Amino acid sequence: MNSYRSRRTEVAELLKVANLSKSFGELQVLTDISFTITGSRFVTFVGPSGCGKSTLFKILLELVQPDGGQVVRGYDSSGYLPQEGLLFPWKTLKENVELPLELRGVPPAEREERVLSHLETFGLNGFEGSYPRQLSGGMRQRGALLRTILTDAEILYLDEPFGSLDAITRDRLQKWLLGVLDQIDQTILFITHDVEEAVFLSDRVTMLSGRPARKKAEISVDLTREERDKTSEKFFTYQKQVFSYIEEENHG
Ligand SMILES: Nc1ncnc2c1ncn2[C@@H]1O[C@H](COP(=O)(O)OP(=O)(O)OP(=O)(O)O)[C@@H](O)[C@H]1O
Ligand SMILES: [Mg+2]
Numbered sequence: 001m002n003s004y005r006s007r008r009t010e011v012a013e014l015l016k017v018a019n020l021s022k023s024f025g026e027l028q029v030l031t032d033i034s035f036t037i038t039g040s041r042f043v044t045f046v047g048p049s050g051c052g053k054s055t056l057f058k059i060l061l062e063l064v065q066p067d068g069g070q071v072v073r074g075y076d077s078s079g080y081l082p083q084e085g086l087l088f089p090w091k092t093l094k095e096n097v098e099l100p101l102e103l104r105g106v107p108p109a110e111r112e113e114r115v116l117s118h119l120e121t122f123g124l125n126g127f128e129g130s131y132p133r134q135l136s137g138g139m140r141q142r143g144a145l146l147r148t149i150l151t152d153a154e155i156l157y158l159d160e161p162f163g164s165l166d167a168i169t170r171d172r173l174q175k176w177l178l179g180v181l182d183q184i185d186q187t188i189l190f191i192t193h194d195v196e197e198a199v200f201l202s203d204r205v206t207m208l209s210g211r212p213a214r215k216k217a218e219i220s221v222d223l224t225r226e227e228r229d230k231t232s233e234k235f236f237t238y239q240k241q242v243f244s245y246i247e248e249e250n251h252g
Helices: 053-060 093-097 099-103 108-119 137-149 167-183 195-201 233-251
Strands: 015-024 027-037 042-046 068-073 078-081 155-159 187-192 204-208 215-220
Touching: 015 053, 027 053, 027 068, 027 215, 042 195, 053 068, 053 155, 053 187, 078 137, 093 099, 093 108, 093 137, 099 108, 099 137, 137 155, 137 167, 167 195, 187 195, 195 233, 204 233, 215 233
Parallel strands: 042 187, 042 204, 078 155, 155 187
Antiparallel strands: 015 027, 015 068, 204 215
16 A cells, blocks of 8 residues: 555565575574565564564675575665664764765765754764764764665665664654655665654554564554654554554464
């Protein structure tokens, strides 16, 4: 189903995954994972720690080979924010963040303007000349997120970008990301443990079971931008729906 944010047509499949499985030696990590992404602009994967979420992204990004199943990619370019963030240690924060713009040939003055315009929201103001080792873990993670968002790829894979942030910064960046979606035409695939975050950002939440990860449920979040209010009844209804699958996982 198309959501209010969707701009793609139903026919153009962005990503089709069928019966994916993966083991590392004896350890089975993914079993029979299937899903298709067409209209959605923001798809979140929620599942317990160690179930195989990062492995799933690495397979979709062709960094890890699956044992079985098919992946059909209807896009030419992708961006990736690994769970570990990863900034180049020999570049300053600003040099790291503006890298995708530099690779696209954006002139230095424009690069600087675009990067500096976001630093305040990211709580990185004044640190543009700092090297990664001079930043906190959360600051490095935010820098890496900003760099990935500035990538011009059709699909962005974000692996727990808000994982180590305090609640206040997390809330501010979630709102920023929601606003960014109105300005860009990319589709975002997102991993999180946080149910509230999943509902707040997503058109669709895909619930995974504990290892080996199976798809437990797909919930479409049909909320308008205005309805994405964490204190509203309607928002809470979706959160409850997601939690009911978690309960089932823990007791079933
Ligand atoms: N290259 C590898 N070789 C061997 N085992 C691996 C490898 N990569 C991941 N694993 C194992 O696969 C399982 C799933 O790991 P993965 O990183 O995909 O989990 P995750 O769902 O992303 O967890 P988290 O939420 O904690 O980030 C873990 O048990 C992990 O130890
Ligand atoms: Mg992970």
